[in-house]
Amino acid sequence: MNMKQPRLKLLLDELNDVSGYIVKLRTAFEKISGATIKKDQLKSLIVQLEARREEIISEISKLRQKLKVLKHVSVQEVLKMNPRIIIKETCFAGVTINILGEVYKTTFELGPRALNLQALKELKYQNKGY
Structure with a gap:
C-alpha cells in the first residue's frame, strides 16, 4: 500500500x-x-x-x-484479530477510547472489562439513545 x-x-x-x-x-x-x-x-x-x-x-x-x-x-x-482494550481496574469519565477509528469518550467510570470494536459501538450508541 x-x-x-x-x-x-x-x-x-x-x-x-x-x-x-x-x-x-x-x-x-x-x-x-x-x-x-x-x-x-x-x-x-x-x-x-x-x-x-x-x-x-x-x-x-x-x-x-x-x-x-x-x-x-x-x-x-x-x-x-479482534482488537480490544482491557480495563483491569477503572477507566474514568472523560477518557477517549479508540478502536479502529471508532471513538468513544467515556461519560462514566467503566471497570474491569474488555471492550472490542462491537462492544465499543454498543456502548457508544447506547449512551446516545439510539
Whole structure:
C-alpha cells in the first residue's frame, strides 16, 4: 500500500503541472493571430498535453480504487484479530477510547472489562439513545 501513495502523489503533481501548461499554452494560442506554423505547433502541443492529462486522471482513479480495496482488506484482517482494550481496574469519565477509528469518550467510570470494536459501538450508541 505504501508503494502506491508516492506514485499517487507524483501523478497528482504531474496533473497539476500539465494543467498549468495547458492554460498557458491556450493563452499563448489565443494571442497568436492568423494561421501560422507556431499556432499549429501550439495546438498540437495542447492536444498532446490534454491527452496526457486524461491518462494521468485515469491512472489516479485506478490507484485510488486499488487503495480503497487495500484499506478494506486491511480493516477486515485487523477485525479478524479482534482488537480490544482491557480495563483491569477503572477507566474514568472523560477518557477517549479508540478502536479502529471508532471513538468513544467515556461519560462514566467503566471497570474491569474488555471492550472490542462491537462492544465499543454498543456502548457508544447506547449512551446516545439510539
